[in-house]
Amino acid sequence: MSFPALVILSTLTGLQGVAAITGTEVQLAEGDAHYRIDTATLAVVRILPDGPPVPLMSAVETAGVVGSLETSGASASWQWPGTGLAFLVRIEHEKLVLRVTSHDVTELDWPLASPAAAEWALPDGQGVILPAGHADLAGCRAGTGALSYPAWAYLTAEHSGAYALSDGLQAEICWPEDADGRVRLHYSFTPDAPALELALSAGPADPLAAARLYRERLQMRDGLVTFADKQPATAPIERLFGAPHAYVWGDGRSPAFLDDLGAAGIERILLAYEADGWDEALRPAYLAAADAAGWLAGPYESFANAQPSGEADTVTADWGDLFPAGCITGEDGARHTGFAGRGCELSSEALRRREGAPNVASRYAGHASAGARHVFLDVDAFGSFYADHHPDHPMDRVRDRQNRLERMRSAIDDHDLVLGSEHVGGWAHGVTHYSHGGNSVNLDAIWPLLRQRERFGGYWPEDRPRRYFQPAELTDAEAEALFSPARRLPLFEAVFHDAMISTDRWEFGQAKFPALAPRRFALALLYGTPTLWHLDRRELARIAPQLRAAETAFRAVHGTDAPAAMTGFEWVSDDRLVQRTSFANGLTVTANFSGEVRGGLEPDCVRAERDGESQIVCPPN
Template sequence: MKLISFFRVGSALGLALVSVMTHAAPLTLTHQDTHVTINPSDLSMRWGNLPINDANLKVGQQPQQVVDVRHPAPNQFNWRWEPANIEVSATLDDALTLSMSLDDNAQVARQHPVTLHWFDLPDQDTQTLLLPFSEGMRVPTDHSQWIDYLQASRDGSNTTQDLKMPFWTAQIGSQYVSYHLVTATNNRLGFGRANKKLDMGAAHTFTPLNRHDPFVVRVKPGQHPLDGAKWYRQWREDKHQAVSLAEKVQQNPETAKLIGATHVYLFGQGPLARDDVKDWWGLKHWALNTSSLPLDDETQAALEELSGKQSWFSQYHKNTLVNGINRALAETFPVTAPTEKDNTIKQQYQTAQQRKKWLAARAGQYLKPAEQWGQGLSTEMIDSLQKAGIRQLWLGLDNWMPAFYQPHVVEKAKQAGYLIGPYDSYNTAIPRGVNDSWLTAQLPDAMRDSCAIEQRNGNLKKGFRGNGFYLNPACDADYVAQRVADIIKYGQFNSLFIDVDATAMAREDYRRDTREVDMLAAFNQRMKSIVNRQAVVLGSEDGNSLTTQGIAFAHGLETIGFGWRDEDMKSNRSSPYYLGPWFPDNKPAFFFQSAKVKPLYQALLFDPQYRIPLYQAVFHDEVINSHHWHSDSLKFTNVRAERDLIAMLYNVPAMVHLSRDEATSPSQPRIRAIKHYQQGFMPIHQALWDKALVDFRWLDERGRVQQTQFSDGSTLTANFTDQPVGMSDITVPAKGLVAQLSDGTQVVWSVSE
């Protein structure tokens, strides 16, 4: 029999073919009319006649001997593997539960953990693999491109951050077999090719920190592709881990403002925008000759090119002047570095007001009134949104400084009925001078040093993009709580987006003997604490199932991250796939510039036949999810219809980025796009926000017409084709959706306006 195991290649996990001898007779567990057969020597398993695991048992690179087999009940067997000294229990009731634990004689060292290779997908019997990478991937196991993609991009994935929920489902014959990792931490998945089929393996690692924690997995067949998700949803409810949106609305009525809301990020951090200038020549003369502002050399050189009104004051020169003034104001009125006793948030607010007052007093004659200033966050922005008739919005800022310059605009947004909050983060801390515009990472030196995560090899874990260090979320919780409180107080926010905390980015920290499960608990505790203390509507990145406590919304799962190392996407400016640079600050091209998706990603990640609503089947009525902010709804031109229809079919909100120049009137394209999304999404979400997604079907052979059903009987039917599709009671427009709600209401929406 073939056996799949992991081996190290650098930091990734690969796949290899090996074989072992069978040393013990198969064991048969019985429960009512169900029989499961397990070979304890290699862990090959069958549920009746259905193969559910191929032979793959190894600990490290060693096969194991089976000793001390016990049979305390018809539905249970116990035994031990040697030389690894692992105790095993297999129990059958409505599911098969395997529990594996190191006994006291097992040897585990910091540099030599014990890795248990336990799972090998029955690849020759499996037709389809359902994986909760992002919302949900449906992978045909004989699809060569999918095999190559998973090998290249997903081999070595962990089951906390990478796998968004700790289960997967395999279609084996007519059954859908689901594997739920009750112990979701310290696991890795491997993907490879075996006889032209996709193969998958899984391994669990025992370390000095988690050696006393059993590894537990449950296995159960079902009849429907969503059965694994529903099974996991029920388990979360049984363990009291689920908190419904209805409960969150009851706890904080402001949460109801998320119902039907489109999610919008407003860009720009400085006090002054290009649209705030009345007299460009007067402002230029003042800035260069009378202001005493320390303009940088690049700004001075660009502006000195303009000799007088005979020269054209171009958009480039306008941007250069405004950005130069904003930078010079920050240098003229700096903020001191934060310390553990002073997070400087109050000082940042006071300094923002000082910069604004100073500029208005000295250059006001060249500018509009100061209360109208602002980049993304401005009175003009809120006016345009209201004039367009857009009622339900979550507005996000890339940090809190825009609100500190214009607190009255935050109040105006709240009076309009919107939620508004800044991006915040406590996961990376960087030294002063590395990137001072990265405001969230400006944490005290003592906190950066004392809270940095120590890895197994003794090194401190480098922070985001190699800057500073990643921090243990359990460390210095009082500082975090006070900074959050001050940001909300001075920004007057009713919402907050805390980055990373809900990604389930679990790591071991040997400085504090923190297990991965402890780190997950610390992230959850931090989010719950924010909600309990501040009464804001909280969101975070991804919303992975292990870290959802406290959050009402999340950004990330509806568009999976892809192509991180693709040079055409990252740096080839002549490529149609280039995502764009991260500047200018008030409108970064990375977020606003349209791009195409490469054919490989288009074929695999955005084709609706390879998508399945696993996450929504678990979380639709608990956490509202949307796209990652790197990829708003308008970013990719050649998959926009598919993304929009999938979002509507799953009943999740659109995300649109706005800068001030994109919102000077209700007729501008991005404002019109928000209005169009809301015309379809709002009435449907208002009916279904507290309902579970209970069914998903293809209504044709290729998955070009799909339907979701919710717990009240409402159905959403999406047509991904270019022609209308007639059904018994409805006609679904081309590239469109029909919602048949339980109260008899029908909503028809199509991608094109």
């Protein structure tokens, strides 16, 4: 007598490594994990022990012909003859892991389960949650760059389905324009990226489901590099903890400014500056004074742009004869134009091969010898990679990523520098310490705003750019897209809080949007992320009480030790305007964004609780 495979498996749940085949359908079970996979269509369902099945992947449009289907323990493998695609699926720690390989150049377009009533949680910057069909969801996001790390999840009232790629380099995740459409994972197999590995999980409706899955996968591969791992490599790293961040301009690069900063009572701060416009004779003394005060001071640097030597509009773009010899070249032989039409995109491979100065080593050595204790390296950790077809320095996107990892690591290992970068992606967290822009969200909404120079200011005057010092107002829709607590999630912090310091983009300093400053103050304390400022002597005199309040409030809530892992996030109120985070050191932080008193909390105030003690912190007036 034969029985349906599902019945057989249900009686065996709790045993290790059970598999069954019915036609093209495979069922795997291990412990309480039970999955059903259609090997012809790639549809995947999680069978929960106490609830209805949870769909995770939908059927591809064109089913494959299944060959060589085999099972072993809690795993199965098969091929689609004639396509070059081979599949392996297995259960690991109750998660289903699918690995698809191809040694041919081909593509796989794979629809996810897309419940119309679902919300999608994705690490777009720090993290957002939006209902299916929301206009801000529509479009494709690259697994590196557009997503801070390649994981995402959907939530319904009853459950969540979470997805995590081991590598997002060749992947795009595409959301439709309406709630009835399918979310799709698109992967391009190439000789340098022949394998897709996707982990799936299902469970209760947890807003951090994607982050938990991704962090677990990192830890299983020994891929999570926390501050505890980084601490021995860089002496001044402890100065990051509890420190607000600031870019200094004009007379903010003078000894008098440092005196003002000390008089304001600032104990820890990261000071960043552009390399242009310095009196070189004064810079070492400035850096030495900042260092003696216990602060981190250092330059903005970029390895991404090259311009004609002697004509470059910034010293960071002058690479001697690497322009044009080191420019990235397309298949058509044309140079890649640089940011804002300036010069060219400098090939990381050309720079890697550069033996003499100026090169990466000479730039880092120059900063360190002048007394810098940190460097902010623009672009490198963001996640945009290039192929270069120049015959003298060819590279593919994998080589470009490796070059960037090596030169970021060099700042730490070879020059004892704290290193930050722009919108640091998860792939680069192990070779960086802080991220400017990591706490921002909705990058697609940011770029159109920044092009409106009348509202947000340009890059002049050089010693006090309006883009950074001119206050601005956002429309309700803009404020909703960028700073609404109800649609934000700490997905980046839930993976990397104990490994990275994240703050806002430099265009979005704490004083840029005065009407939103209290909300952003509370949000920073809720997530445990520092505030960012733009300063000269005049601005410091104006906002010194707010800067001091931001530092002391952060110190009171989170302390100045290395950050503890974020372990939880919840909406306390149905309107999602009262929120709570929790951390591995026992700290919980509750924030009220409702505009009215809730649970004894005034608007934009937070309550921090730890070891039986409670304190309330509110934004400065």
